Each structure stands twice: as C-alpha cells, then as structure tokens.
Amino acid sequence: MYEKEYLMLPGPTPVPPRVLRALSEPLMNHRGPSFKVLIEEVTEGVKYVYQTKNDVLILPSSGTGGMEAAIVNFLSPGDKVLALSIGAFGDRFATIAQTYGCIVDKVDFEWGTAVDMNLVKEKLDADKKQEYKAILITHNETSTGVCNDLQALSKIRGDHPALILVDSVSGLGVMDVKTDEWGIDVIVTAAQKGFMIPPGVCFVSVSPRAWAAYEQSKCPKFYWDLGSAKKFLEKGQTPVTPALPQLTGLREALKIFTEKGLDYVFAKQLYLRDITRAGARALGLKLLADDSCASAAVTAVWAPEGFEAKAINKKMREEYNVVLAGGQKKLENKIFRIGHLGYVQHLDILATIGALEMTLKELGAPVELGQGVKAAQEVIMSRKGLL
Ligand code: PLP
Numbered sequence: 001m002y003e004k005e006y007l008m009l010p011g012p013t014p015v016p017p018r019v020l021r022a023l024s025e026p027l028m029n030h031r032g033p034s035f036k037v038l039i040e041e042v043t044e045g046v047k048y049v050y051q052t053k054n055d056v057l058i059l060p061s062s063g064t065g066g067m068e069a070a071i072v073n074f075l076s077p078g079d080k081v082l083a084l085s086i087g088a089f090g091d092r093f094a095t096i097a098q099t100y101g102c103i104v105d106k107v108d109f110e111w112g113t114a115v116d117m118n119l120v121k122e123k124l125d126a127d128k129k130q131e132y133k134a135i136l137i138t139h140n141e142t143s144t145g146v147c148n149d150l151q152a153l154s155k156i157r158g159d160h161p162a163l164i165l166v167d168s169v170s171g172l173g174v175m176d177v178k179t180d181e182w183g184i185d186v187i188v189t190a191a192q193k194g195f196m197i198p199p200g201v202c203f204v205s206v207s208p209r210a211w212a213a214y215e216q217s218k219c220p221k222f223y224w225d226l227g228s229a230k231k232f233l234e235k236g237q238t239p240v241t242p243a244l245p246q247l248t249g250l251r252e253a254l255k256i257f258t259e260k261g262l263d264y265v266f267a268k269q270l271y272l273r274d275i276t277r278a279g280a281r282a283l284g285l286k287l288l289a290d291d292s293c294a295s296a297a298v299t300a301v302w303a304p305e306g307f308e309a310k311a312i313n314k315k316m317r318e319e320y321n322v323v324l325a326g327g328q329k330k331l332e333n334k335i336f337r338i339g340h341l342g343y344v345q346h347l348d349i350l351a352t353i354g355a356l357e358m359t360l361k362e363l364g365a366p367v368e369l370g371q372g373v374k375a376a377q378e379v380i381m382s383r384k385g386l387l
Pocket of ligand 1: 010062064089138140141142143167168169170190199
C-alpha cells in the first residue's frame with residue numbers, strides 16, 4: 001500500500017520506526033553470550049513495566065499461549081477455579097481451564113460492564129472450605145473496552161489462598177499495574193499491544209505463591225513448562241529457539257518505556273482514551289463502557305441505530321485508510337472498536353474522528369461535520385501542557 005494507513009486496532013498496534021529497525025538486527029546464537037545479555041536485559045525491562053521483582057518468563061507465543069501457560073503450570077485437573085468473565089477473552093480463559101479438566105465456576109457479567117467485586121466477595125465468603133484454587137480475570141477486556149480493578153480484587157481475596165491469574169494481554173504497558181504491591185500471582189501479557197512490537201512473544205509473571213502451586217500442579221505441560229523456562233533463564237537461555245527479532249525489537253521498545261517513565265506512558269494512554277471518548281460522544285455516538293471502567297487501550301462504540309458497524313469499518317478502511325476493529329461474538333456488527341494504545345498520537349485520533357464524521361455523514365447518519373473533531377481538539381488543548 002502506498003498511502004499511509006492508520007492502524008487503529010487494539011492489537012497489533014503500530015510499531016515505532018526505531019523498533020522496526022531493531023527488529024531487523026542480525027540473528028545471533030541463542031546459546032551464546034550475546035543472547036545471554038539480551039534475554040537478561042529484556043527480562044529486567046519487562047519486570048520494570050510489570051512493577052515486579054517476581055520472575056517473568058518470556059515465551060515464543062501469542063497471548064493465548066501465555067494464558068494456557070497460566071493454567072497448566074499452576075492448576076491440576078479437578079481443581080476448582082472461579083472464572084470472572086466480562087467478554088470474549090474472559091470466556092476464552094475459562095475455556096482453557098475447562099479444557100485442562102478444571103472445575104470452572106464461571107460468573108458472567110454483562111458485556112460492557114466490569115466485574116462486580118461485591119459478587120466476588122460473596123463467592124469467596126461462601127467458599128468456607130477454600131476450594132477455589134484460582135481466580136481467573138481479564139484485566140482489560142479488549143472485546144468490550146472495559147477495564148477491571150485488579151487492586152480491588154486483590155483486596156477482596158484477602159487471606160483466601162486462591163491464586164489470582166490475570167490476562168492482561170491488552171492492559172500491561174498501557175495501564176498502571178502494580179504486580180507486587182497488589183499481590184497479583186500471575187499476569188500474562190503479549191508483545192503486540194502496549195509493548196509495540198509484532199506478535200510472537202508473550203510474558204508471564206510468577207509470584208512465589210504461584211511457584212509453590214507449580215510444585216503441586218498435575219496438568220500436562222512441555223512447551224509451556226515455566227519451571228523449565230526459569231531454569232534456562234538462570235543460564236541466560238530459553239528452552240526452545242527464541243523469537244530473536246521480537247527480542248531485539250523488545251529491547252528497543254523497552255528503552256522507550258524507561259526514557260519516558262511509566263507515569264508518562266499511563267497518563268498518555270488516559271489522555272488518548274479521553275480524546276477518543278469526547279470525539280465519539282460529540283457525534284452523538286453511544287459508548288459501550290461507562291466512564292468508571294473505560295479502558296485506556298480501546299474504546300468500543302455502538303453503531304448508530306439502524307447502521308451496521310461492519311459498513312462503517314469498511315468505509316473507514318476503503319476510503320480513509322483508517323483500520324478499526326469490529327465487534328466480537330454477540331457484539332458482531334453492533335459495535336466498532338477504536339484502538340488507541342502503544343505508538344499512537346493525539347493527532348492519529350483526530351484523524352480517526354475526522355474520518356468517522358465523514359463516513360457517518362456519507363452513510364446518512366445524522367452527524368454534523370466538525371463536531372467530533374472540535375470536541376477532540378478541546379481535550380487535546382486542555383491537557384497539552386501535561387505531557
Ligand atoms: N486476551 C486479551 C485481553 C486479548 O486482547 C487478546 C488478543 O486480542 C488475547 C487474550 C489473545 O491474544 P493472542 O491473540 O495474542 O493470542
């Protein structure tokens with residue numbers, strides 16, 4: 001494609017040019033000294049973003065592989081788990097646990113809302129025999145644009161021995177996650193979202209409590225065996241051939257995090273979210289998530305009454321080169337999703353809102369040109385000095 005494309009997806013996200021260059025560094029011997037330096041450096045960098053001293057293992061896989069690793073390393077067939085689902089990825093986590101023979105007590109919350117922590121408290125209080133071995137939760141539910149409160153979950157867990165296993169594939173590196181301070185046992189994330197590198201690696205953090213559970217776990221594992229990954233990491237290696245380009249890219253991406261600092265990154269993501277929400281609302285569009293739980297990574301927008309979300313996305317892509325995500329499962333063709341995480345700037349959102357106005361107008365929706373852009377500009381200008 002010759003024209004510039006706006007990749008406004010909640011993953012994969014655009015890759016900064018300096019990271020693209022690092023992706024094409026020459027390959028190296030993954031059993032040699034340069035790799036040892038590389039893997040140790042990126043592991044430390046990822047720990048910085050996780051805000052943890054726990055082990056973090058880097059696996060050659062997309063995010064779902066990390067979710068599977070979170071199940072097979074710490075649970076056994078027959079273990080009871082509490083799965084909290086607010087969307088498609090919460091469902092996926094529960095399904096993986098089921099696949100490995102766990103007894104899944106799944107609680108579904110309305111799509112577009114966050115986990116009701118009072119209900120979780122009731123569940124844990126009722127579990128007098130402390131049978132739940134783990135609580136599964138999606139940090140940022142990408143299918144709905146809703147963020148769950150991990151800190152609140154950790155408080156509610158209190159002394160209950162259940163591990164907290166988190167899918168933060170689209171949350172880590174975008175929103176503040178204090179792994180150690182909040183006592184989160186296992187957090188999974190992946191390359192192609194907040195970390196701004198192409199898909200192909202995922203990360204899994206493991207608390208000491210989770211390692212104790214690993215010793216008891218009877219789920220079959222070989223490729224996903226985190227104990228093996230830890231042993232290899234201790235000698236500066238990985239059990240299998242690593243995704244070398246992703247790791248040199250990651251080294252560069254992590255430099256951006258340290259140069260900018262986490263506070264900057266998280267504040268910027270909230271800023272981009274607020275620009276998006278203001279622009280969409282000013283066009284009279286309804287948002288799926290309310291402000292209390294709105295994701296800083298992705299905004300889900302209802303197509304206006306009588307309009308198909310797929311038609312909006314098609315026109316945006318074909319006529320304006322703006323690539324948006326669609327709705328998943330029961331939200332298919334009802335919503336469209338604007339990703340605003342990673343290497344995205346305020347003016348990318350302004351362009352997206354501008355294209356959205358024209359698209360809706362041309363499709364015959366009752367919008368006035370300039371309204372969304374103006375609201376977005378106002379948010380941009382109001383916070384310019386903050387970043
Ligand atoms: N969990 C969440 C919250 C996601 O957003 C995604 C991908 O979009 C996944 C899991 C699955 O990750 P992958 O497609 O990298 O396997």
